[in-house]
Amino acid sequence: MKISRRQFTAGTLAAGAAAAFGALPSRSAFAQGSKPTIAFFVKNVTNPFWKACRVGAEKAAKELGVNMEVVAPTKPDNIEEQTRLVEDWIVKKPDAFAFVPVDYKALVPSIQKANQAGIPIVMYCNDMTDVDKVTFVGSDDEVFEYEISKYLFNAMGGKGKVVHIDGVPAAFTAQLRKKGFERAVKEFPGIEVLASQPGQYRRLPASQVFENLMQRFPQIDAVVSANDDMAVGIVEALHAAGRSGQTKVVGIDGIPDAIQAIADGKMFATADYSGHDQGYLAMQAAVRHLRGEKVPKQILLPVIIIDKENAGKVARTPEERSAPSWDKVVGKA
């Protein structure tokens, strides 16, 4: 691999030109034939969910021939830092933002500034109100937990004793998910809710809480956990207590070890809350908007249930996943 100086200089100039065009008002990038730049925001670099979003978005960026810049706060989910990042990127003026707020209220003023600067914004994963956006791409937390609960209750023949493990009490998603659970419970009079306790969306606290609950309830027919990390912790706790096989555990998200546990028959099912697909579709939506195509105001992912039947076939890592079809998802919405 040899690069002549001339080629190198030409490359540098092209990159410089791209950067310069990137700084011009948006929508024109495609028209001018240069590659548009899209700033893809994530909440942190620690949680694998955001990595999955990033991987999905990168696939779309590559397919569609756009530059993608990942923007993440170094302090996970830090409001103040994301506010600063948004301000920095308004100055850099990319062609579009694919944005997820670390807090759906606190970031409203920052995104309004981006609106004033004329940067088109695709929201993904968590929606925001009082801002102008091209579209929202995401999954409805309430519907996800409603569907997985209903799936479980049907499998139980509509009756039995169920424990719910909540997420972080303050988290909006946790509240929505629990609402979905409660809606499903109302439809099944034979389902008795023994307890609903917080597991903080994390494995260790959830397993400890569940171990405490096992002391109180000798018979637990099923557990609905507000995410998979907790569900796997509960599966472990059941196993340690010699109660595996007596309790059906369901979660939400579709993380790799939950899919593994389902394939192994240790966990019952989960709902695939795919970060990969959300990231991919958010990037697609942003590029299609820049191309001048019509994008619907809201793009909601369908609920896909992973159970023993299909767990063996589902891709575990975001890299292995195949990209969702835009027409199929948008056609459904």
Add this chain to the structure above:
Amino acid sequence: MTMQAVRPSARPMKPDLLGLSPDRLFVVVSRLVALTLIVVTLSILSPYFLTWSNLINVARHAAPLFLLSAGLTLVVLTGGIDLSVGSVLGLAACLAASLITGGSLVLGIAAALGAGLACGIINGVLVAYAGVPSFIATYGMLWIANGLAYVFMQGEVIYGLPAEFRVIGAGFVGPIPVPVLIMVVTLIALHVLSHRTPLGRGIYAIGGSPVAARLSGMPVQRRLMFVYAVSGLMASFAALVVVARTNAADVSLGEEQLLPALAAVCLGGTSLFGGVGGVAGTAVGALILALVLNGMNLLGIGTFWQAGVLGFIILASVFADQIVGGRIGRAGGTTQ
């Protein structure tokens, strides 16, 4: 009144029962008052509480927190603080999980403990030799350890550890969970170390009065190095137990561990000003925190209420201890 300027622990010691001088024994006993009150209350409120399996369950929950707080206790006894314990736990957990799932059990354990020890030694050098306040030195280390873990993990989660490793977190010896055995052994070892050796007495003396300790010819810097090194090492040791327990590791594992660890130390009667308290108290503190969660789960306290209830019980337990313990203290004629 001039006597009050001298902390009890700085006085010459007459070790008796369990190697404790009377006033140190008093600190432990008075903490047991709070623990006993919680146990009695929960026994009355819930029929599921006072069973062998539930008590074992609570001890098992307290064990990882105790391991994390045990080294921290020694630091606090010298009048310092180690804010990096949670992050060091996270870093060590990631290293261990990654190398162990990569096939090398020994290397994984060694790397985790080595990283913890190294972080602790750096903290120690900064505090003891460079004169950096412990709050700042260990706050810096908090971010360094976090940062290293981020870079190392790249947002991945590692799961599926081998059964022979998982024994230390999830195994049982007879009816006793392995983490509980580890907790007891660690407690005894650190207790003996801090009460029966010149090194341990030095730790108390430094916390009581660093100037007096130095003037008495004690190698203050070396002892400070030692406590920070132990704190880092214990944090990485706790990481091994947690990873073995949960069967997974990600960078945020240590995120919410610092404050509960500090709370266990303080609930255990160790003064943040140094010189007073000990690891036995910290074990009680960790048990109190585990008991409160257990009690709330058994009683079915609503999700939104739990944080508030936890705070209330922590305050109430300290308050009960002050009232009851204060009386016993005066009746016994010990200085408090």
